[in-house]
Amino acid sequence: MNSNGLLLGIDIGTQGAKVLVMDVNGEIQATGHHSYEFEVRQKGWAEQHPLQWWNGVVSALRKLWEKGIDPKNIRAIGVSGQMHSLVLLDKDKKELGTSILWNDVRTEEECLEIEQLVGKSNFFNITRNSVLPGFTAPKLQWIKKHEPSRYANIHHLMQPKDYIVFKLSEALSSDVSDASGTLWFDTAKRTWSKEIIDALEIPFEWLNEVHESQTVVGSVSGEAANVTGLIPGIPVVAGAGDNAAAALGNGIYEQGKGIVSVGTSGTVFAPLKSVPKLDGDDLSTLHLFCHCLPNTWHAMGVTLSAGMSLNWYKNTFSNLSYDELLSNVDNISAGAEGLIYLPYLNGERTPHNDASARGVFFGMNYQHTKDHFTRAVLEGVSFSLKDCLELIKRLNINIETLYVTGGAAKSPVWRTILSEIFNQPLVAFEEREGPAFGAALLAGLGIGVWNGPECFPAVFDNSQTTSINLANVNAYKEIYKIYKELYDQLKPVYKKINTN
Secondary structure (H helix, E strand, O other), X not given: OOOOOEEEEEEEOOOEEEEEEEEOOOOXXXXXXXXXXXXXXXXXXXXXXXXXXXXXXXXXXXXXXXXXXXXXXXXXXXXXXXXXXXXEEOOOOOEOOOEEOOOOOOOHHHHHHHHHXXXXXXXXXXXXXXXXXXXXXXXXXXXXXXXXXXXXXXXXXXXXXXXXXHHHHOOOEEEHHHHOOOOOEEOOOOEEXXXXXXXXXXXXXXXXXXXXXXXXXXXXXXHHHHHHOOOOOOEEEOOEEHHHHHHHHOOOOOOOEEEEEEOOOEEEEEEEOOOOOOOOHHHOOOEXXXXXXXXXXXXXXXXXXXXXXXXXXXXXXXXXXXHHHHOOHHHOOOOHHHOEEEOOEOEEOOOOXXXXXXXXXXXXXXXXXXXXXXXXXXXXXXXXXXXXXXXXXXXXXXXXXXXXXXXXXXXXXXXXXXXXXXXXXXXXXXXXXXXXXXXXXXXXXXXXXXXXXXXXXXXXXXXXXXXXXXXXXXXXXXXXXXXXXXXXXXXXXXXXXXXX
């Protein structure tokens, strides 16, 4: 690749499509973004049409060209995207309705059915994951039961980033990181599980061929070039799920490092060189997936409404920008003077696996102001991420250095709150772009710009570490106990609310 060559990374988020181009030195040359929403037709549902993502990519790419990026300089493309969301195509490779998203929790019954069909312990041993409503497999079972006419027309199953790879290149592919989150996958063997697929009576030909994430699977088609402005023939790699790509984009691929990511959802992510056995139902909501590099895996906990909590709060109760909303939070003491927020707006995954759970503000009094509520939202999401971290620690996974990316990384006050609740300094990179950056790195690996991640340019050195106030750490330890007790006390109430 010549010195003018650029690598394009695309990320399909829940709230928007992001694109960036970087040079071979890891320097970002330009970015583009296009926002969109998801549809909630019923309580607990979340859907998007795949064309929203494709149109978002086209719009975001147009912004790159407007900024002076010459598409002739792009040498390879990588794509990342929201995991678990189910994309269906018919025999003509046309979209079969909307995609049921990762944060949709309608499939509790289907989860139980899958466990019965495969055998709960057998299923867990193959996938190294529990059957949870957010994953892909129960979504397909739901469609089979409730929308048989749509099910009858299925010819292809895929995830959002696979759909974008297809729209770019006409290649039908998947990668090991995204496939890990479908529940049709043997995580240790890094291949589709024919045993599970047969037990669920899914035609094997519906599934795309699965690759390591950096594998070149196709090239930009003439049709895609006409729509996007890209040049035909640009190599496209298989890509990765957003969390794996975000980790790679922040240099998190070696055991001993971890990363906290706050996007629409929130995750705590720790790379592994082997797949550990999980013992005990209390660890069953911890995910073990393939990382986006060969012979590497990762443990991950997920909270469903992280950045989405702040987004919901801002749009519902304030006309302020995010910067304005957070401007006075630092003046509110740790614990928001007794105000606690449970961020379960649409159920919760780690550690509760509770589709009935709902958001709560607890402890309100006359003295509480908007800034108290805002701080409580940041703290509540941080407590839910601490739940994830605590499960990872119980696997005896040592995280010597913990990084942060996403919305929290851009907010000094949120970084500090997270650090004090975790009782661990967090390292944040300046101007880090997360999944899209990781996708661009995978594109470079795919065409041989680098032989491996150890050859990446020195783009992970520009960072800052949060400081910790010990008094706040001690205060948060006590508040965290109350936070956990609140869920325990409310769990039976949630069930009553959602059955009435």
